[in-house]
Amino acid sequence: MKARLTSAPTLVTAAAVVITAGFGMVFFYAPLDADQGFIQKIFYLHVPLAIWALLGFIIAGIYGIKYLRTNDPAHDARSYVLIHQSVIFATTVLITGSIWAKAAWGKWWIWDEPTLVSFLIIFLLYATYYPLRYSIEDRERQARYASVFAIVAGAFVPLNFMAVRLAESLIHPRTFATAEGGLPGSMALTFLVCFIGLGLMFFALIKFELEAKRTAAELSRLERQLAPDYEAPYRRTAAPTDLGASVSMEADRPDRGSL
């Protein structure tokens, strides 16, 4: 297999290099924040994670639309993996946000930070993606309903941000509300490097998960070919097992019956 620019090992190497450089810049290049001091440095981790998680949710919705249009299981798998990784990123966003809140305002959770509250709501919504998939037996229907969920939730993300921000009566200063315009150049550059690094990590993780699912599907196919009588222990899963054209799925799949 030829090493491509977007292959998992290339992405991992690139992510490792850029993240190392970015964190180096965070500690040795970016100036200390005049107002918040050292704790402000969590910004370089917290905000890129949040942006990538949100982008992941929205791209998952786009793959949801693609799945409904083409019926290609590969799109459903991409949508699933994007949501999966975004939920993991969102968890880290909530944890880093909580740490930041403790250090900056003395409390582990504050309700007057609209971005963090919106994130909690979005996290709660996407957490229901797993029980939804899990409770639908039929693979094809599971993929369809999961795609519908991805579309609905993808549209919900911006609407929710707007509503939560409007509910915020207090306007309090935010480092990033003014985007890069409000940041000194060195901070903006550091942020950008961290943003790209974490983005590379995000896509590397997605690539890995997709590859793992593909390999598992291929393995069970080979198992069935080599030992048709062997019944692998049935494991019910919320994840898509059918990955479309890239894995040839013959009609010889034994019917496992329904649970």
Place this chain on the structure above:
Amino acid sequence: MSGLLAILGKDLRIELRAWRSLAPMALFSATVFVIFRFALDRERLEGGIAAGVLVTTLLFASLLAINRIFISEREEGGFDLIRLSPCDPSMMFLAKTAALTIYLILLELIAVPLFALFFLDSAEALPALAPVLVLAALGLAAVGALISTIATMSSARDLLAPLLLLPLSIPLVIAAAGAASPVLEAGGPGFERYGTWLAVLGLYDVIFCAIGFAVFDYLLDE
């Protein structure tokens, strides 16, 4: 269009004959008001707490109807019939949204005066609540019809509908409570950011009606 009216007419006729949704919803709301009276230990409510109690009660009561809205389709094979009929499946979404909106508005007509009787000193705030509650009912109905289809087709019916619906309803709750809170203030109705919240409710309704209409075909498709 005739398909829409046929399904809506059928649902309303069933409801009129058996009162399977409205009666439990009204009873549920009254009980929840009593629960709030003791849980909050307050005999009179105003402002934010009043708005919160009202919106929360209506939201949870709506879950009862949302859970049941497709029950006859599932039990009597209505989903297969709609696929066999020449009627556009999206009409079913519109009909169910309309039916749920009607149930919710009827519920509001019962529960809101009861709420005023229990907790408010005067009824002067009620007219200003009407547009807020109607827009909220429409949004809840659209999301509810969509979620209920998904839940009905899954193996975890009663679990999945509230699980999916509650997070999706949060912007609706924010806007409805945001508009209702100044209206229910003790010193007489206030209209701080009333228009903004109505706009948010309207936007929510438009977005979820449009999405529901667009994707509903795929939920019924076999």
